[in-house]
Amino acid sequence: MRTRNDHSTMRRLPLAGAALTAALALATGGALTATAAHADPAGGGWVRVAHLSPDTTSVDVRLTGLAGGDLVSELDGVAYGAVSDYIEVPQGTYVVSMVPSGSPDSTAPMVRQSVNILSGQPVTVAAYGRNAELDTKVFSDDLTPPAEGQARVRVIQASTTAKAVDIATTTGVPVTQKAKQGTATGYASVGAGPWTLDVTSDPATSTTRTSQAQIDLAPGSVATLFVLDTADGGLTVKPVVDSAGVGELPTGGIQTGGGGTATEHVGVGNLAGVGVLLLLGVLGATALQRRRAGGATGAR
Structure with a gap:
């Protein structure tokens, strides 16, 4: 993610230099690389949740930090077969818990799974099996x-x-x-x-x-x-x-x-x-500079 200082530096980059960069990429048959937002998790990783128990009703999912129990993310009404988007979190240990949808905060979880998030590692936390024998597993994603x-x-x-x-x-x-x-x-x-x-x-x-x-x-x-x-x-x-x-x-x-x-x-x-x-853009800027220079000469 770029800072404001990075953006101001980019604005000061001469247009001819930017054109040269593009021309070099074309000449070598290469490709420019642009990093999208959140590309650097700053030492963090990603976690997503999958509800894979066919006879378990919709659930509310909570992701909390193991230390302190702070709520990181909450998903409501997760139905059978649903897989959430990845949630980006700092490196550390978290707890994924599930309760029936609409349950009060004091409800004891039907599923509680700790997961260790490593730098750059995405994982999928899945609840699966029949409701009477509900189980969880953490899968590493590549x-x-x-x-x-x-x-x-x-x-x-x-x-x-x-x-x-x-x-x-x-x-x-x-x-x-x-x-x-x-x-x-x-x-x-x-x-x-x-x-x-x-x-x-x-x-x-x-x-x-x-x-x-x-x-x-x-x-x-x-x-x-x-x-x-x-x-x-x-x-x-x-x-x-x-x-x-x-x-x-x-x-x-x-x-x-x-x-x-x-x-x-x-x-x-x-x-x-x-x-x-x-x-x-370079040709236009050059032509404009020449016209201005010519006008200044004629004025003298």
Whole structure:
């Protein structure tokens, strides 16, 4: 995040120097890098919450500091299958608690999970399982961008009716095999674009059931596929974007509804437009200076 002094320095940067910077980027085929707001968490990390218990009603979620119990964030009416945006917090230990929606502040939490936030590390805190055996787990998220034209996906298996599932595209590309309840798989790179997935419960652990789900993966994105139960006892997949691409190029960090922490890359095509505008500005300023100099000479 730039300070006011940084902005004033930028305003004093000569226009010709800015044009030269753009021209150099174009000549080398490179890209300028602009850091978005909140790109530097100042030693902090990110946490988000997922409600993955099918027979648990909507909940209110509170994030508090372990030391002192100060309220950091509060989410109301979080329903089954909902995954919050990432919340940026300083490094430290926090407590995620859940109570039924609308409960008074004195209500004892049905879920209480401590989570240690490390510098630069995003995590997902999930409540999963049937209400009678509600459990929580902290998953570490890896938002490393994929290669150009690719997307990275992983699976969090939260179905309570399938002990393990296999997921593959209808074209035969495997996404995961034997993903167990309450676990997160590693990340796999797949081609960006729309996919139809076959979700099959592992016949070795439960009655075989197969369902289909539609996903559409943007180039450069990182996504988590949450396996959930349907009301009729089937399986479904909810894709959640963890890190979204900017334009046609990948980002370098987290994109959330409240403002990204990504490093945005301006492509060569955009730089060409910027370079033209800067060059026109330089030529216009030079012409104006010449006219003024000529007028001053004539006045003498």
